[in-house]
Amino acid sequence: MTSPDPLHPKIEIDVTAELAQALLAEQHPDLVGPPLHGRTFGWDNLTWRLGEDLALRFPVRELSSALVEREQRWLPVLAPRLPVPVPLPVRDGRPGLGYPWAWSVVPWLPGRQVAETPVTDRTAWAAELAGTLATLHSPAPHDAPTSAYRAVPLAERYDVLHDRLADDVPHAPALRAALDAGLSAPAWDRAPVWVHGDPHPGNLVSRDGHLAGLIDFGDLCSGDPASDLATAWMTFDAAGRASFVARTQAERGWDDATWVRARAWAAAFVPVLLAHPDEYPVLAAVGRHTAAQVAADVEPVTT
Numbered sequence: 363m364t365s366p367d368p369l370h371p372k373i374e375i376d377v378t379a380e381l382a383q384a385l386l387a388e389q390h391p392d393l394v395g396p397p398l399h400g401r402t403f404g405w406d407n408l409t410w411r412l413g414e415d416l417a418l419r420f421p422v423r424e425l426s427s428a429l430v431e432r433e434q435r436w437l438p439v440l441a442p443r444l445p446v447p448v449p450l451p452v453r454d455g456r457p458g459l460g461y462p463w464a465w466s467v468v469p470w471l472p473g474r475q476v477a478e479t480p481v482t483d484r485t486a487w488a489a490e491l492a493g494t495l496a497t498l499h500s501p502a503p504h505d506a507p508t509s510a511y512r513a514v515p516l517a518e519r520y521d522v523l524h525d526r527l528a529d530d531v532p533h534a535p536a537l538r539a540a541l542d543a544g545l546s547a548p549a550w551d552r553a554p555v556w557v558h559g560d561p562h563p564g565n566l567v568s569r570d571g572h573l574a575g576l577i578d579f580g581d582l583c584s585g586d587p588a589s590d591l592a593t594a595w596m597t598f599d600a601a602g603r604a605s606f607v608a609r610t611q612a613e614r615g616w617d618d619a620t621w622v623r624a625r626a627w628a629a630a631f632v633p634v635l636l637a638h639p640d641e642y643p644v645l646a647a648v649g650r651h652t653a654a655q656v657a658a659d660v661e662p663v664t665t
Contacts, residue, residue: 373403374423377461382410382418385461390453393467406580411470416452420465427463429580432507434466437579440556446494447471447575471577473569476597477562477644481651483571484563485602490573491566492609495590499555499614502584506556513557513585516545516626526633532650536657537629544626547619550586557583561593562631563648587616591624592631595655596648603655629656 379398387394396413406426410418421427434454441450447469455465476484511519520541527537558565559581567575591610594603610616635642635649 375461376422377408377410377420379410381459381461382420384459385455385465386412386418386467388458389455390467393453404578407578412467415470417449417468417470418455418465419449419468420461421463424463426580430466431464432582433579434464436507436582440498440579440582443500444494444497444576446490446573448579449575449577471567471575473567473574475564475644476566476568477564477648479563479568481597481599481602484568484598485605486571487568487573488598488602488605489609491561491576491593491597492606493613494573494576495558495561495587495593496610496613498558499587499590502554502556506554506584507582508554508585509557509559509581509583512559512581512589513554513583513587515549515586516541516623517549519630520545523630527629528633531633531636532653533657537632537653540629540656541626544588544623544629547622547626548617550588550620550623554584555587557585557587557590559583559589561590562596562635562645563593564645566597586620586623587614588620588623589627591616591621592628594621595625595628595659596631596652599655600658603659625656625659628652632656 382398393412398410398412400411402409406421406423406429408420408422412418419430421430434451437448437450441448449468449471451466451468453467455467457463523541524538527534527541531537558576558579560578561576565576565578566573567577594606598606632649632653635645635652639646
């Protein structure tokens with residue numbers, strides 16, 4: 363489970379069912395009983411479902427350990443403000459039994475991962491996602507976390523992002539043009555706002571025609587909301603994007619430059635999503651969709 367590829371983080375510690383059960387028994391014995399099942403790996407964490415209603419969330423590498431601590435610190439502050447369910451930790455776990463990092467017990471949000479749903483079905487709740495992000499994108503306090511990879515000026519990441527858009531990436535010329543347009547657009551010059559950091563379709567849950575959850579706040583940070591608004595191209599087709607943009611503008615009224623930067627971020631995420639299509643086929647499909655949507659949207663978003 364290791365790789366030298368910078369787009370595929372190294373998994374440093376696995377968490378078996380036995381270790382997860384032992385940590386739970388040691389620290390939260392009242393939760394022991396329901397079976398552990400459905401283990402899944404993400405980029406930074408692995409998750410064991412605990413029965414039907416809970417899940418155990420473990421960092422798999424040292425760098426990502428701080429992300430779980432960030433969720434434990436800030437989700438209790440942000441969750442009550444948001445109009446959709448989020449995985450607010452119900453218990454905090456601590457290092458133990460040879461496992462070196464903080465971990466969490468979180469609610470399991472019922473529904474389908476949006477990345478596995480038809481794109482055309484998502485238009486029905488595009489405005490709900492826009493409203494959720496508009497609520498989140500409120501001024502952040504001075505001690506809010508920052509990131510070197512999200513919500514930062516594009517100029518700070520341009521060289522790395524441009525180099526990733528090699529000719530073998532679908533629609534590479536259009537993606538590079540979008541990235542260049544974002545670099546040329548005026549930079550964010552307002553106070554930092556809260557930013558989810560990764561609201562792509564793999565971190566969204568839908569149910570019965572509605573947005574049912576926004577998950578994985580490990581990249582939560584503060585700064586420019588444009589990297590979040592990239593979801594307009596990552597999640598939706600033209601119809602859904604129009605609904606998303608309209609609701610966002612009604613609530614936040616971002617300037618055109620913010621949307622040009624957002625499209626640039628969408629272009630920049632494509633190589634990461636496509637990095638390991640055999641291992642992460644659902645994310646690869648998101649990457650191909652994003653590339654096509656950015657390429658089709660050659661003109662700046664009109665607000």
